[in-house]
Amino acid sequence: MTLSNLTADYRARDAAHHIHPFSDMKSLNAEGSRVIVRGEGSWIYDSDGNRILDGMAGLWCVNIGHGRKEIADAIQRQMAEISYYNTFFKTTHPPAVALAETLARLTPTQFNHVFFVNSGSEANDTVIRMVRHYWATLGKPRKTVIVARWNAYHGSTMGGGSLGGMKPIHSQGGLPIPDIHHIAQPYWFGEGGDMTPDEFGVAAARALETAIDEIGEDRIGAFIAEPIQGAGGVIIPPATYWPEIARILKDREILLVADEVITGFGRTGNWFGSETFGIEADLMPIAKGLSSGYLPIGGVMVSDKVAEVLIGPGGEFNHGFTYSAHPVAAAAALENLRIIEDDRLVERVRDDIGPYLQERWRALGEHPLVGEARMTGLMGALELVPDKPSRKSAFPDTGKVGTIARDFSFRNGLVMRAVRDSLILSPPFTLSHEEADYLVATARKTLDDTLAEVKRLGLK
Numbered sequence: 001m002t003l004s005n006l007t008a009d010y011r012a013r014d015a016a017h018h019i020h021p022f023s024d025m026k027s028l029n030a031e032g033s034r035v036i037v038r039g040e041g042s043w044i045y046d047s048d049g050n051r052i053l054d055g056m057a058g059l060w061c062v063n064i065g066h067g068r069k070e071i072a073d074a075i076q077r078q079m080a081e082i083s084y085y086n087t088f089f090k091t092t093h094p095p096a097v098a099l100a101e102t103l104a105r106l107t108p109t110q111f112n113h114v115f116f117v118n119s120g121s122e123a124n125d126t127v128i129r130m131v132r133h134y135w136a137t138l139g140k141p142r143k144t145v146i147v148a149r150w151n152a153y154h155g156s157t158m159g160g161g162s163l164g165g166m167k168p169i170h171s172q173g174g175l176p177i178p179d180i181h182h183i184a185q186p187y188w189f190g191e192g193g194d195m196t197p198d199e200f201g202v203a204a205a206r207a208l209e210t211a212i213d214e215i216g217e218d219r220i221g222a223f224i225a226e227p228i229q230g231a232g233g234v235i236i237p238p239a240t241y242w243p244e245i246a247r248i249l250k251d252r253e254i255l256l257v258a259d260e261v262i263t264g265f266g267r268t269g270n271w272f273g274s275e276t277f278g279i280e281a282d283l284m285p286i287a288k289g290l291s292s293g294y295l296p297i298g299g300v301m302v303s304d305k306v307a308e309v310l311i312g313p314g315g316e317f318n319h320g321f322t323y324s325a326h327p328v329a330a331a332a333a334l335e336n337l338r339i340i341e342d343d344r345l346v347e348r349v350r351d352d353i354g355p356y357l358q359e360r361w362r363a364l365g366e367h368p369l370v371g372e373a374r375m376t377g378l379m380g381a382l383e384l385v386p387d388k389p390s391r392k393s394a395f396p397d398t399g400k401v402g403t404i405a406r407d408f409s410f411r412n413g414l415v416m417r418a419v420r421d422s423l424i425l426s427p428p429f430t431l432s433h434e435e436a437d438y439l440v441a442t443a444r445k446t447l448d449d450t451l452a453e454v455k456r457l458g459l460k
């Protein structure tokens, strides 16, 4: 079977049986999926033999790069011991014990307990139930409201999708669930108006203070936020934002939840985004980089303040999943964390490949199509605008130009994500300098191709 027949065969069978996530299946099937058959380091390969640099590390998660055999070996070893047993009913197993211990050591000091789940969404559903159980145990059952931000992403379950602030998700399935309240996001480029970033950071944070004044501290159980909003478009908050959030929450009985599903395990140049932004959270959802996506696993890191209530007067916490702390997924996560530590990949993001790529990525801001080029650690965005340096103009039919650019990028040999009319990047931590040079050169070609197409369409 020639390569193209192989692809056609895969596409036909996929179209016949597979409903993809976040996809318009009618248009996808008309075009056909790209069939990814292999991964090695920073690269993925499709069924037509094309080699593409995986600028998104899968979905923000393959931090150690594709194809690390050590993980496959760890999975095989665990499979040979016990491939599955649960942690309900007074049972545990060695990988669960070792991973919980390792996470207590690697996470910020207030976290010494973890509740295991299988995804970021399950982590955030767990957060909702944990927050409400915590306050009910303390005799304050009315503190059920959770404040979150518009354009945040906290998952796709009823709870995670409700905590997220993405209206296209809310419009399907009657979301948000009750007692979820959204406030403005710290998106200076898109919503800062004439304010400086520092002024806007304070103003956006004070939306939380306004919500507390309106709803009442006696009703609010927690505030949840990503250190940097990832799926929302790599919204890096102004430097004033998180200190103002801390001031607002100080001495208030409102738990702080830092959703580190993307920013956790080195993505921002420290082990956790909380360290990068000085956030002292009470609960911390984790997933993605926990296993580098090799197997699905997630968790909620629980601070001592919350754990002493849950483990003390809390009694039975009636929540959990069949595969919570799955032994093989836990073994994969342990080996992943060992690689990150032994290969000093967090330090590499902070001191080497991060600065190397940031400098070259920001230089793309000089391109006529780019309104802002931003990056923290190894997560970045290029805002595409019709008439820079204005931040007030935008392309018509939001997202159309972003999709055009994303498709050019893939065809040029680089995976970047499109969010609205911006291009997003989140490469593996193992990216070499040569690969970074290829990445930036391909991104520049993509911008040139997009500019030509935008002009052809009369959009600029």
Ligand SMILES: Cc1ncc(COP(=O)(O)O)c(CNc2cccc(C(=O)O)c2)c1O
Binding pocket: 059, 118, 119, 120, 121, 122, 124, 153, 154, 155, 156, 160, 226, 230, 231, 259, 260, 261, 262, 287, 288, 417
């Ligand atoms: C901050 C955050 N919290 C929770 C989740 C949910 O995790 P699960 O998907 O494992 O349930 C996420 C996930 N983030 C995510 C997932 C899928 C696609 C994209 C994208 O940017 O296209 C982003 C996330 O980014």
